Amino acid sequence: MPLVNMKELMARAAGKNRGCGSFSVGNMEMVRGAVMAAEQLQVPIILQIAEKRLTTSPLSLMGPMMVEAAKASPVDIAVHFDHGLTLEKVQEALDYGFTSVMLDASALPFEENIAQVRAVVALASRYGAAVEAELGLVGGSEEGGPGHGIRCTDPKEAEIFVERTGIDALAVAIGNAHGNYPVAPHLQFDVLEEINRRLRLPLVLHGGSGISDRDFQRAISLGIRKVNIATASFQSLTACAGEYFAAAGTEKDFFGLSAEMTKGVCENVRRHIEVFDTPYTGE
Numbered sequence: 001m002p003l004v005n006m007k008e009l010m011a012r013a014a015g016k017n018r019g020c021g022s023f024s025v026g027n028m029e030m031v032r033g034a035v036m037a038a039e040q041l042q043v044p045i046i047l048q049i050a051e052k053r054l055t056t057s058p059l060s061l062m063g064p065m066m067v068e069a070a071k072a073s074p075v076d077i078a079v080h081f082d083h084g085l086t087l088e089k090v091q092e093a094l095d096y097g098f099t100s101v102m103l104d105a106s107a108l109p110f111e112e113n114i115a116q117v118r119a120v121v122a123l124a125s126r127y128g129a130a131v132e133a134e135l136g137l138v139g140g141s142e143e144g145g146p147g148h149g150i151r152c153t154d155p156k157e158a159e160i161f162v163e164r165t166g167i168d169a170l171a172v173a174i175g176n177a178h179g180n181y182p183v184a185p186h187l188q189f190d191v192l193e194e195i196n197r198r199l200r201l202p203l204v205l206h207g208g209s210g211i212s213d214r215d216f217q218r219a220i221s222l223g224i225r226k227v228n229i230a231t232a233s234f235q236s237l238t239a240c241a242g243e244y245f246a247a248a249g250t251e252k253d254f255f256g257l258s259a260e261m262t263k264g265v266c267e268n269v270r271r272h273i274e275v276f277d278t279p280y281t282g283e
Contacts, residue, residue, distance in 0.1 A: 002070065002071070002073055002074065002075060002076040002077060003067060003070040003071045003077060003078070003079065003097070003099060004044070004070075004076045004077065004078050004099060005078060005099045005100065005128070005129065005130055006046055006078040006080055006099055006100035006130045006132075006168070006169070006226070007100070007130040007168045007169075007202075008076075008078075009044050009046060009076065009078050010168075010169060010202035010225040010226060011202075012044070013202075013225045013226075014202060014225055017220070017221065017279065018220060018276060018277050018279075019205075019216070019219075019220040019224055019225060019226070019227045019276035019277075020044065020045065020046060020225060020226050020227070020276065021045050021046065021227055021229060021269065021272050021273050021276050022045070022046035022047075022048050022080060022082075022204075022226050022227060022228045022229070023045060023046065023047060023048065023229050023230075023233055023265075023269050023272075024048050024049060024050065024053070024082065024228070024229065024230035024233060024234075025047055025048070025049060025057075025062070025066065025233075025265075026049070026053055026056065026057040026062075026234065027057060027261075028065060028258075029237065029258055029261035029262045029265060030233060030234075030237060030261075030265050031047065031062075031065055031066055031069050032069070032262045032265075033233075033237075033261070033262040033263065033264065033265025033266040033268075033269060034047060034233070034265060034266070034269045035047075035069050035070075035073050035075075035077065036262065036266045037265075037266045037267075037269035037270040037273060038073065038075045038077065038269070038273070039073060039074065039075050040266075040270065041270060041273050041274070041277075042075060043075070043273050043277060044075055044076040044077060044078075045075070045077055045078075045269070045273065046077070046078045046079070046080050046100075046226065047066045047069070047070060047077060047078070047079050047080070048079070048080040048081070048082040048228070049062050049063075049066065049081065049082060050081075050082040050083040050230075051081070051082075051083055051084050051085045051086070051089050052083065052085070054089075059089065059092055059093065059096070063092075063093060063096035063097075063098065064096060066079045066098075067079050067096055067097040067098070078099045078100060079097070079098045079099055079100075080098060080099070080100045080101070080102070080132070081093035081094075081098045081100070081101040081102065082102050082132075082228070083102060083104045084101060084102055084103040084104060084120075085103070085104065086103075087103065087116075087119060087120065087123065090103050090120055090123065090124075091123060094123070094124060094127045094129055098129065099129050099130065100124075100129055100130035100131065100132060100168070100169075101120060101124055101129055101130075101131060101132070102120075102131070102132040102133060102134070102171070103116055103117060103119075103120045103133070104133075104134050105117060105133070105134075106133075106134040106135060106136065106171075106173075110157065110161075113133070113135065113161070114161060114164050114165055117131070117133040117161075117165045117167060118164070118165050118166070120133075121165055121166050121167060130168040130169065131165075131166075131167045131168050131169075132167065132168065132169040132170070132171060132204055132226070133161070133165060133167045133169075133170060133171065134170070134171035134172075134173070134204075134206070135153050135154075135157060135158055135161050135170060135171075135172070135173075136151050136152055136153030136154070136172060136173030136174075151173060152173050152174055152175065152188055152191050153170075153172040153173045153174065153191065153195060155191065155194040155195045155197075155198050156198075158170060158172070158195050158198065158199060159198045159199060162199055162201055167201075168201075168202065169201065169202040169203070169204050169225070169226060170195075170199065170201055170202075170203055170204065171203075171204040171205075171206050172191075172192060172195055172203050172204065172205070174187050174188040174189070174191050174192050174205075174219075175187045175188050176205060176206060176207040176208075176211065177207045187211070187215055187218075187219065189218060189219070189222060192219060192222045192223065192224070193222050193223075195223070196222050196223030199223075202223075202225035202226065203223045203224050203225060203226075204224065204225070204226040204227075204228065205219055205224045205226070205227050205228065206228045207228070208227045208228050208229045208230075208232075208272070209229055209230060209231035209232035209233075209235075210231070210232070213275045213278075214280075216275050216276060217275065217276075217278060217279065217280035217281075218280050218282075220276060220280065221279070221280040227272070227276055229268070229269070229272050232268050232272070233265050233268050233269065236264040236265060236267060236268035237261045237264045237265050238264075239264060240260045240261055240263055240264030241257060241260060241261050241264070243260070244256060244257055244260040245257075
């Protein structure tokens, strides 16, 4: 049963100075495609779902499927509840067997963020689960709507935040954003380097879809251990479904569609795993 704690995967990634891909899923095909890619490359991954996705992908259906897919895989897989909005949903994910959770209180004042995250750490400890939190504001939003803007993580505040919360991983804001980037982002690598120097804690990069391969690898070299990919997988699934229906001369059915959607996610996940597992050369 290779369902593992996210903390274990981040520690392994740190030992190799590599990044671990954390891939958002919204249906069975996305789960199967992500796991298929991990098994083909024999590289551990994290499956995740954000609370804002639950209106179309209920946790009561997705949670057991994600956990069972991880248990059945010969490759180690962690299952993560991303951008939790309520303690109730965080606990529900833990009850389903998720091995890490995040409650996103980053838009709240500093002290309120600390208080809410401490409550999650206390809860998760009873399940033996890891906890991720966010400091600063990552741009965009999980559902593609307007976000809170971007505010880079303050390295000094990050040091205090980690010490007072006891979290296992910190999501940082360094110019990254959720969703589609209208132009290539300009990541603040100097801020990331300072955060990494002060914390020596696994760091998380949200809003990965659209960041260049070189910037991914540079960020990983500066302490990013978990890299979130959502939009790119959803887009790859949709594109493959569209190509399936547009193809001439073949009869269309659910089974063919399902296979194509799985393939689209698998290809996207494979590509990102290979990028995250390649060292930064500075070129």
